[in-house]
Amino acid sequence: MDKFEAMQRFVLVAQSGSFTKAADALGLPKSSVSHSVQSLEKNLGIRLFHRSTRSVTLTQDGETYFPQCQAILAEMDALDSQFQREPDDIRGVLRIDMPSRFASTVVIPHLADFLQTYPNIQLKISSADYRVDPVKQGIDCVVRVGDLNDSSLIARPLTQYRSVNCVSPSYAEKFGIPQTLPELVHHKLIEYSHTLGNIDAQFEYTEDGKVKQLSMPSSLAVNGTDAYLKACLSGLGIAQIPVIGVESFIQQGQLMAILPEYEAAPMPVSLLYPSRRLPPKRLVVFMTWLHTLIAKIEA
Numbered sequence: 001m002d003k004f005e006a007m008q009r010f011v012l013v014a015q016s017g018s019f020t021k022a023a024d025a026l027g028l029p030k031s032s033v034s035h036s037v038q039s040l041e042k043n044l045g046i047r048l049f050h051r052s053t054r055s056v057t058l059t060q061d062g063e064t065y066f067p068q069c070q071a072i073l074a075e076m077d078a079l080d081s082q083f084q085r086e087p088d089d090i091r092g093v094l095r096i097d098m099p100s101r102f103a104s105t106v107v108i109p110h111l112a113d114f115l116q117t118y119p120n121i122q123l124k125i126s127s128a129d130y131r132v133d134p135v136k137q138g139i140d141c142v143v144r145v146g147d148l149n150d151s152s153l154i155a156r157p158l159t160q161y162r163s164v165n166c167v168s169p170s171y172a173e174k175f176g177i178p179q180t181l182p183e184l185v186h187h188k189l190i191e192y193s194h195t196l197g198n199i200d201a202q203f204e205y206t207e208d209g210k211v212k213q214l215s216m217p218s219s220l221a222v223n224g225t226d227a228y229l230k231a232c233l234s235g236l237g238i239a240q241i242p243v244i245g246v247e248s249f250i251q252q253g254q255l256m257a258i259l260p261e262y263e264a265a266p267m268p269v270s271l272l273y274p275s276r277r278l279p280p281k282r283l284v285v286f287m288t289w290l291h292t293l294i295a296k297i298e299a
Contacts, residue, residue: 003043004076007069009036010048014066015138017056070135078278087285091120094282097134098143100127101225101245102269106297107290114289121282131194134274140283141273143290145242153272156287159294160266161242166255170235177258178238181205184216188237191221192228204240205262240264244297269294 012022013033023030041048048062058066077092098107103125115121126132126139134142134153148155167177178184184203191201201218204211220236222228229246232239233254240263249255271287273279 004073006036006040007073009033010040011066011069011073011138013037013049013056014058014062015136019056067135070138074274075278078280082278082281087117088120090118090281090285092280092282093122093124094286095124095126095139096141096143096286097126097132097139099145099225101229102143102145103127105245106293110293114286118282118285134272140280141271141287143269143271145267145269147268148270148272152275154275156271158269158271158291159298161244161269162266163240163264164243164246164257165259165263166232166239166241166246166250167258168233168235168255169253171237172256174235177256181214181262184214187216189216189218190228190231190237190239191218192223192239193221194223203238204264206265207262211265242267
């Protein structure tokens with residue numbers, strides 16, 4: 001068997017943590033994938049996985065071998081793709097992770113144009129609203145909203161998200177609309193947090209060019225953007241949501257913008273991808289398309 005093919009199967013098993021899932025992804029019998037990995041282990045003279053009836057985990061040698069395999073396979077893939085010059089020539093699977101509201105309001109409504117131009121690219125979009133590890137999970141690029149702290153990835157700025165303070169008409173009817181910051185003590189903030197920790201809910205705002213925070217009462221915390229919007233629409237409190245995701249709801253009267261002089265600081269939106277000498281052509285054309293799309297939306 002081709003060694004690169006065996007490496008690909010090993011990487012899929014490592015990413016999924018399962019021989020069965022890797023086999024399903026490849027459309028092969030589980031025995032074929034297992035035999036490939038065993039042959040690879042025999043040739044290397046090391047054991048790559050700890051196997052049990054319940055789990056498959058990398059050994060210490062496997063942990064060392066895994067990122068090197070990923071790098072080699074990525075370089076080979078990128079090198080081959082450099083000769084794809086026409087849109088119909090650009091092909092392959094492109095895995096992207098992005099926030100669910102960004103996917104549903106920005107990308108998905110315009111995706112038909114991209115797929116029409118590049119019919120042989122197969123997109124796999126995840127939008128789980130939590131931070132993924134692109135390198136370990138085999139994701140080609142991620143869209144992230146907010147400050148960045150991962151120096152192992154190459155970042156390209158996309159835009160800045162202006163946020164708006166929102167309540168539903170039902171909330172306003174029941175609790176009123178705050179006009180000043182001191183009045184917020186009598187209101188509830190819907191907390192958005194990736195970690196759902198024990199820190200008090202914070203209303204963020206800018207004043208005199210400085211970012212400030214004010215502790216507020218809160219009865220609900222969520223870690224998903226769709227749940228955050230739904231909670232606000234349901235009258236469960238004040239939410240601070242990027243305007244691109246709520247503009248239509250405000251226009252339709254389903255949400256109301258409040259405290260416009262106390263908006264949160266704009267949030268950077270970035271496109272990140274693993275560091276490679278040659279990114280595959282399908283990734284290059286998608287990033288170019290997304291930059292162009294954002295520019296058109298904001299024009």
